[in-house]
Amino acid sequence: MADATPEVTQFLREHRLCVFATGRKDGSPQQSYIGYQFDGKQFLLGGQAMSFKMRNLRRNPGCSLVVPDGRGFLLVYGTAQLIEDEAEMAQLLERFGPRAAPPRPEGAPAPPPRPMGKRVAILMTPTKFMADRIGG
């Protein structure tokens, strides 16, 4: 497990969305743009139980995420643990707290309810943090 510096923790708390990547069966990457929470140690993410990313993570827990900010970004590598047990999910919710609602333009209609598939929590343990700018 890699420790987040105070700067990294601050940056992660000021943002809420990341590009999350997993590896498919054939080794090619799969990406999705999802919300995350960070408690200073680990990341909490989530998704549908039958989604590609969950299927990928069950096979290969190696994952990475990028939080972009203009021309700079924070890159995190880690390993994922899938939490499907309802009691454990409730504990995670308590530990990480409620998720901030996504920003919506004033007067915009409320989003339609999510499809009611089974949701699974992803607990990601970071192994490496890298801050960088575009280039290279």
Place this chain on the structure above:
Amino acid sequence: MSNLDASILDYLRGHRTGVLATSKKSGAPQLTLIAYQFDGTTLAISTRAPTQKAKNISVRPEVSLAVIDGSKQLIIYGAARIVRNPAEVLHLHRERIRQIALRKETDAELEARLKREDRVVILLTPRSFYPATLS
């Protein structure tokens, strides 16, 4: 290319950075933030030959690119190849990548820099597009 409509083309043309995912040996993804130039068919990305992403693509050409903008996202899947031939690398930088470059340089300066920095070009041919807006 499949499911490509005009709004996707406009979105890609209207942006210039994305998160490129390549595959490590273990099959786990490697991510980098890159700048691209889209000509309506392929995306051209400048990088240095010794970078991990260039090595990964040489082994496994399947990549994905996420172009995000606030709550909007477009995720592209496709095959990439590395252009290494110096004449082609120069041509691609001069004709395409220069359009998105922040620095101004003469042709001679560009040519010298490409050589000094061991530049190559990643050419990504998209196969599928997944646009979405987060709710």
